[in-house]
Amino acid sequence: MKRTLGKSVSVILVLACMLSAFCIGARAVEVEPCYTGIMSLSATLDISSGGQASCYGYVSSRSGYSVDLKMKLQRDGRTIKTWTDSGSKGFDILKTYYVTPGHDYQVVVTATVYNSSGKIVETPSAYSNEVSY
CATH class of the missing domain: 1.20.5 (Single alpha-helices involved in coiled-coils or other helix-helix interfaces)
Structure with missing residues (x-):
């Protein structure tokens, strides 16, 4: 037993x-990452056969938070172009930029998130896939 x-x-x-x-x-x-003031953060990069890079960054914030969004296009790990925007709720940045062949490119999106008192609560980043062109 x-x-x-x-x-x-x-x-x-x-x-x-x-x-x-x-x-x-x-x-x-x-x-998935759990953030305080945002619900979603993403970065996308597509490069056409003619070298036109389509750079896309998106953020969706929670109620009561605002965001400064910075999108950087990087070539071989170094920033070659930067765009910024600010807002609340959901917004995006969509920009194009012509790139040169023989390099690796990536988009990095960083959100600086503020609470209703104006205090920074987080600064998460999102990364696109690396694209060789």
């Missing part, structure tokens, strides 16, 4: 460990 109970407890513990490992792994895939 004791041997059967011991085996049952061992099986239950092994199954519990396997289930918790599965659940932790599943959550890790779905984890």
